[in-house]
Amino acid sequence: MLRVNQTLRTRQRGAAIRRTALRLLDWFDRHARDLPWRRTRDPYAIWVSEIMLQQTQVKTVIPYWTRWMRRLPTLRHLARARASTIHKLWEGLGYYTRVRNLQKAAKVILTRHGGRFPETFDDVLALPGVGRYTAGAICSIAFNQPTPVLDGNVIRVLTRVFGIAGDPRTRTVNARLWTLAEDLVIASRDNATRGRRDACSRLNQSLMELGALVCTPRQPDCGACPLAAHCFARRQGRIEDLPNLRPRPAATRRRFAAFVVHSNGRYLVRRRPEDVVNGHLWEFPNIELNGGSLETAARACLRVKTAAPRPLCTIRHSITRYRITLDAFTVEPEGPLRFTEGRWLTLPELKRLSFPSAHRRILEQLNGVREPRSP
Template sequence: MAKGSVQSKLSPSAIRRPLLRWFEREARDLPWRRTRDPYAIWVSEIMLQQTRVPAAVPYYERFVRRFPTVHTLAKAPLDSVLKLWEGLGYYSRARNLHRAAREIITRFGGQIPETRAELLSLPGIGAYTAGAISSIAFGRREPLVDGNVTRVLCRVFRVRRNPKEAAVQKKLWSLAEELLPSARPGDFNQALMELGSEVCLPRNPLCDICPLRKVCLARLHGEQARLPVRPRTKPIPCHTVVVGVIERNGRILIDKRRSEGLLGGLWEFPGGKKRSGESLEEALHREVLEEIGIRIRVGGPVATIDHAYSHFRVRLHAFRCTYASGTPQCFGCDAVKWVRPGDLRRYAFPAANKKIIQILQTSRRCGSAQS
């Protein structure tokens, strides 16, 4: 790691001035940059935690149109918030946003708090998001470090240790704080992130057009490609999951996942993980019985869908099934419902289940066109 303070190695102004000038010229025109409304900035920051800018923009625009204030969001049922979030993934962000909106009403009189400490007390707001809201919306001198800022700082200051180590994280936060100007701290933070996103790319950084090329220690030592240090990653596990599209009297059975945990609060087709030694059909019989307490007849396959989550992948096999016996109950879920096929679109489903719905609807349309 580069030793010593920022002042002893690189003057903060040698970084601030060219970076801010570059940001004034090159900043992308993004919808959340046209406002200082802390609510809008908060929503955008939560969306951008796990989503790239081009994918987040249409979701952001729909979200603030439907829920333009913290009050409208707090009053909305969670189901409608999840429905609007459908497809964006990482649904705990939406659940926490909704919970935090309600806390802002009850604990802060409907005003989004300004300070880092108060922001950190809200669900879903960590150190990065607190720094972003406090500096960008309120102009407070609060640093932030995300993946883009980590990459820029590791290269500019030639940090040659794994940035995930606690001591290195601490160092990066203190570098980010030392660099922050008292005037325009929000612009400076956004400029650092923008540089990481648009110029200081993970592979092949565009050093020739970088405003920091004259001071960047990684560039001066020809080490851009080696920094930040990447720890060895473990292979990602892959699970086999089986679900049933269970029909009875023209309706399909869906269940609502428990509100906490992965995909919490979303609807899905009943099913679960296959165990070793089980056939797909055996796994489906067992999972449906354990989850909702009914017996089914398993028919032909509907689709096989591969889907990647952040820490694992799934291969999901969907089968057409018919109801055989029992009363649907919630043993492993929050609710069960028989719904008409045409009403499935009203519920928020995870991406892999959405693909099954599309396939069902296409086959229904083809079926009715042929008949």
């Protein structure tokens, strides 16, 4: 009896997987957005798009990706590009380790794979900066392999449709979600015999697309969802509860002061070390404020006594769990600067460098006008 029940459950689960895969494929055929990286099967172009999409939304990525592909159209171009070029192309996307890993991986592909993008999941996974999600995305989208993907959008769809109530970040629940994602992409491959091309690629993209456009974190558009008829969360009124994510740790507030020092048409800037947040990028000298006067902070930062700093602008931004306020000031040193790690550059020279977004906004204040970012 037990075995009969188990067989029945396995059959029911298999039917639910096949039905879900088919509905997703049908929906994607009709609703897929026309995105530039969807017009190619070039694994390099798809890889770049996937890494950029881990940073921000599709509409922000489109101009970045387009510029990148125009400037670095092949792996070889990326492998040979100057560090300043790749950072400039990435400027504003954040998480600059990712762009450096892209270049490291391009070099690995040139040396270990003869310049040909590897096609096996394990070889792709072994590249610097490539995790299970990215390897799955590249192998399925570029090579139509049944390799699953699981990101925030996919987790939301799967936990809601299949009623998975545990915390997706725990090992057991996460493993269960990967298995589910894999079963779906395998089911799509088996459906490919019914005349669908690129079924694995399209299945994975349909899950990501549904999570991005329809099954959104708040107020999902269930009326437009191809999975609505069989969705656990919708039936049970549990949409708000799923996925069951622990609340994020409270944000920490931090306050910094940046100092704009100007002399003979040049401004003092310094380059951040490679192994810190926003590594390799340029910035105006700055220091975290932990009480004490502004003059003391300016002296500690610039190692010279200054006249009273004059406010230039205030920039608020977030990095991971930090809510940062950056107050920028112009200052006039009262003596020679002993600031050794900086460079004095003109505005046109500064514009060619890569800055973190907050310091780019200080630079825009100096220009008086916002300029389009172009590498």
